[in-house]
Amino acid sequence: MSDLTDALLAAQAELPTAIERDSQGYGYRYTSLDALIKATRPILTKHGLVILQYPTFAQSVDGGDESARPVLATVLRCGGDVISFDTPLYVTDKTMQGYGAAITYARRYAWAALLGIASEEDTDAVTDPQNDVPF
Numbered sequence: 044m045s046d047l048t049d050a051l052l053a054a055q056a057e058l059p060t061a062i063e064r065d066s067q068g069y070g071y072r073y074t075s076l077d078a079l080i081k082a083t084r085p086i087l088t089k090h091g092l093v094i095l096q097y098p099t100f101a102q103s104v105d106g107g108d109e110s111a112r113p114v115l116a117t118v119l120r121c122g123g124d125v126i127s128f129d130t131p132l133y134v135t136d137k138t139m140q141g142y143g144a145a146i147t148y149a150r151r152y153a154w155a156a157l158l159g160i161a162s163e164e165d166t167d168a169v170t171d172p173q174n175d176v177p178f
Contacts, residue, residue, distance in 0.1 A: 047124030054090040061161040076151040093120045096150050115149040
């Protein structure tokens with residue numbers, strides 16, 4: 044196994060499967076980003092794992108038109124080994140506050156998903172088809 048796999052395996056043995064849901068939003072409770080990082084970073088550090096997250100852009104082609112789409116890059120590193128992925132940023136409020144909210148939301152989801160942590164209630168809610176994510 045790689046250093047990353049070994050370190051992640053050891054860290055996951057210590058990481059919680061869920062963290063106290065300390066925030067409320069739109070009818071459900073969730074773990075805030077700061078609570079998620081506070082509960083996991085010491086364990087990651089202990090095992091030589093580092094998570095980096097930053098906003099960037101991904102090139103996309105739609106009907107022959109090339110454009111850049113905002114994404115959040117998430118990188119997990121251990122030594123020279125890396126896992127990385129991009130999460131689309133859906134900025135509904137076209138202000139810096141809206142952009143910041145999209146980044147925070149994506150960071151929380153990506154951090155928890157990368158580590159296999161349940162950070163919000165599983166509501167199995169029915170979604171409004173008009174507001175579905177287009178992918």
